[in-house]
Amino acid sequence: MMDKANESPKKKTLVLGGTGKTGSRVVQRLTHGGWPVRVGSRSGEPPFDWSDRTTWKPALQGINAVYVAYQPDLAVPGAPDAIRSFAEMAVKSGVQQLVLLSGRGEPEAQECEQIVVKAGADWTILRASWFSQNFSESYLLEPVLAGYVALPVTNVGEPFIDADDIADVAVAALTQEGHAGQLYELTGPRLLSFEEAVGEIARATGRSVHYEPVSIEAYTAVLAEHSVPDEYIGLLTYLFAEVLDGRNATLTNGVELALGRKPTDFTDYVRKTAATGAWAGELAQQ
Numbered sequence: 001m002m003d004k005a006n007e008s009p010k011k012k013t014l015v016l017g018g019t020g021k022t023g024s025r026v027v028q029r030l031t032h033g034g035w036p037v038r039v040g041s042r043s044g045e046p047p048f049d050w051s052d053r054t055t056w057k058p059a060l061q062g063i064n065a066v067y068v069a070y071q072p073d074l075a076v077p078g079a080p081d082a083i084r085s086f087a088e089m090a091v092k093s094g095v096q097q098l099v100l101l102s103g104r105g106e107p108e109a110q111e112c113e114q115i116v117v118k119a120g121a122d123w124t125i126l127r128a129s130w131f132s133q134n135f136s137e138s139y140l141l142e143p144v145l146a147g148y149v150a151l152p153v154t155n156v157g158e159p160f161i162d163a164d165d166i167a168d169v170a171v172a173a174l175t176q177e178g179h180a181g182q183l184y185e186l187t188g189p190r191l192l193s194f195e196e197a198v199g200e201i202a203r204a205t206g207r208s209v210h211y212e213p214v215s216i217e218a219y220t221a222v223l224a225e226h227s228v229p230d231e232y233i234g235l236l237t238y239l240f241a242e243v244l245d246g247r248n249a250t251l252t253n254g255v256e257l258a259l260g261r262k263p264t265d266f267t268d269y270v271r272k273t274a275a276t277g278a279w280a281g282e283l284a285q286q
Contacts (some may be wrong), residue, residue: 013174014059016040017069022101025167026067026174035175037259038063050082050133056089065097066090066272067176068116073108073235074102075243083112087119097122097180099173100164104129105247106127111182122180124173126166129187129248132269133163133199136278139236145208145281149198152216152240157191157249162264169258184254188263191249200267204274207281216241 013030017023018039030037033041039058048059050071062068068086070079087098092116100116103109104127113125134140143149166186173179192200195211202209223233255263273279 005053009244010256011174012036012062013065013067014038014040014048014063014068014095015069016050017043017071018044019136020071021131021163022068023067023069024167024172025163026170029167029171030174033171040066049223053085053194056086059264060090060093060095064096065099066095067099067101067170067174068110069101070206072232073239074127075238076108076231076235079108079166080111080159082117087116087121087233091120094243095121097174099126099170101170102127103161105243124179124181125183126155126169126173127183127185127254128166129161130157130161130244131166132160132188132266133263133273134166135197137163138220140176141278144198144201144209144279147207148212149194149209150212150214150219150222151194152214152219153194153244155193155195156211156244156246157193158197159189159191159248159251160187160197160266160267160269161186161255162266165255165259165263168222169255172258179258182258184258185252186254186258186263187250187252189251189265191251191269192266197266199268201274204270205279207279212217 013035015023015037018027019041025037031214038044038059042049046058047055070083088159090098096112096117098116099123100113102113102125116123116125135144140149168184169184198209198211220233220237223236
């Protein structure tokens with residue numbers, strides 16, 4: 001096996017979702033390491049938009065490697081077709097490496113994985129569990145700040161993964177030898193229910209944050225009342241009702257295999273996030 005510490009020549013990387021939870025962290029790490037980076041987003045230069053294929057080719061110009069984070073999720077209808085078309089265009093444009101962010105327990109995501117594997121470039125798959133940062137940088141932040149988190153999930157255990165760990169693995173794959181052809185299944189070091197996770201946030205912040213399991217019907221009704229788009233309601237329904245059915249209630253050693261260290265524990269994520277003030281209501285809502 002090749003030495004992972006042996007860096008390959010610096011190549012230019014397009015980071016799709018470059019302003020998102022994992023993509024922004026990948027951009028930050030590559031930039032800090034002196035690697036040339038292009039941010040793939042609607043606000044990028046040139047812009048990149050998954051829903052506008054005319055933006056793809058300009059964004060791929062002069063690119064050697066791509067971190068592929070599909071929005072909103074590989075489970076949505078049309079994702080495999082988009083991934084197939086993008087991968088074909090990327091390889092034709094001279095891209096030599098694709099690193100795909102995928103999801104555990106999603107058949108549609110695994111279909112996309114196979115598309116990337118067969119695309120004709122070096123590949124690495126990052127099959128990640130539920131992001132810890134969903135509680136602080138995504139749709140669960142507002143309920144945490146409100147002190148009431150209601151989700152259609154009971155006591156199913158989830159091995160929450162820190163987005164910083166995902167970014168570290170992605171950057172290792174993009175900058176070091178020895179990761180091509182690897183599928184890393186990335187989980188945190190222990191299983192927690194959503195209620196336990198919310199409880200840890202409450203204790204660390206000194207806030208009163210209550211968790212309540214609700215029916216999928218009640219959950220979707222509330223989303224509809226808040227004018228959440230139907231396609232996003234459908235995605236959340238799928239993730240909560242099907243993917244969180246216990247199929248992912250297992251731990252893996254993907255982070256350790258890729259990085260040679262243990263994954264970040266949820267308690268450590270909560271501690272560092274609480275220190276930023278992300279859950280201090282008066283700051284987060286300014």
